[in-house]
Amino acid sequence: MRLGILGTGKIVQDFLPMVKMIPTIELVGLLSTPRSVERAHALQTTYNIETVYTDYEALLADATIDTVYVALPNSLHYTYAKQALQAGKNVICEKPFTLVAAQLTELQTLALKQDLVLIEAITNQYLENYQAIKRDLTKLGDLKIIECNYSQYSSRYDQFKAGTVLPAFNPKLGGGALMDLNIYNIHFVVGLLGAPTRVQYVANIERDIDTSGILILTYPDVQVVCIGSKDSTSPVRSTIQGTAGSIVVNGPTNTVESFTEITHDGATTDLALNQADHRMHAEFVAFERIIAEHDMVTVKRQLAHSQAVMAVVDQALASAGLQLG
Structure with a gap:
């Protein structure tokens, strides 16, 4: 390349x-x-x-x-x-x-x-930990609940409150919590479950931009909550719950640094399978191979995934009454 x-x-x-x-x-x-x-x-x-x-x-x-x-x-x-x-x-x-x-x-x-x-370029889809989580979903029995929380108080939020609107909080530039942080949660969930049947976004809106919000994704048998916040902070983790156990993802959904599998009897298995320290390494190794081999099968599959994510974004913005660009 x-x-x-x-x-x-x-x-x-x-x-x-x-x-x-x-x-x-x-x-x-x-x-x-x-x-x-x-x-x-x-x-x-x-x-x-x-x-x-x-x-x-x-x-x-x-x-x-x-x-x-x-x-x-x-x-x-x-x-x-x-x-x-x-x-x-x-x-x-x-x-x-x-x-x-x-x-x-x-x-x-x-x-x-x-x-x-x-x-x-969406890091989580290519990380070894994420691929292992996809493979191990069957261990959880019937999936019921997924919760993703990526909340990180933005250093730019104080400036925003003071009247200085930087790109991260500018609706004309596509800013906001949904597009900056919650987008990783959407990719994480859609990569596991595909497109939801219903989307609702309940956001805290200041000056026409979402500074934080709760995204609710409904699937036939699974309910999903995705939290993204730039105006407050919280322990950052995600949980996937099923009838036979759960998976706890430690850290944000863009790095998927490690995860813990928990069975009903309390047994835990900690896993950290990412081969590189840098979150972008796995995706660019994949991109180099895809381009070198002209692997259009993978390109079309990943485009279908991105299209499903963008459909969620469209519905979320409409649900919250937000318009970007």
């Missing part, structure tokens, strides 16, 4: 040290805004990136780049991913894929028509 990276923000700064551990991914281009170009050149030097661009069309014109990684603010995902696909590039796009499901449908149609890889 010869990669063009879009953005120089926190996610890119977290990504770059990790990706150097995957030697088959070459860092060819880095796109920066003019105001961040000094930071971009520092990253270029530290991580041996071939070229810094401040013009997206110039990056897309670089024929040596075969894949674009969209790591920009949420509201820009659709536009920049579309331009990359139109230029014949494979696309890896950060979560949330788009702001509404219709945008993802358009991107999917474009990608498949051109036989290009389009895939969402």
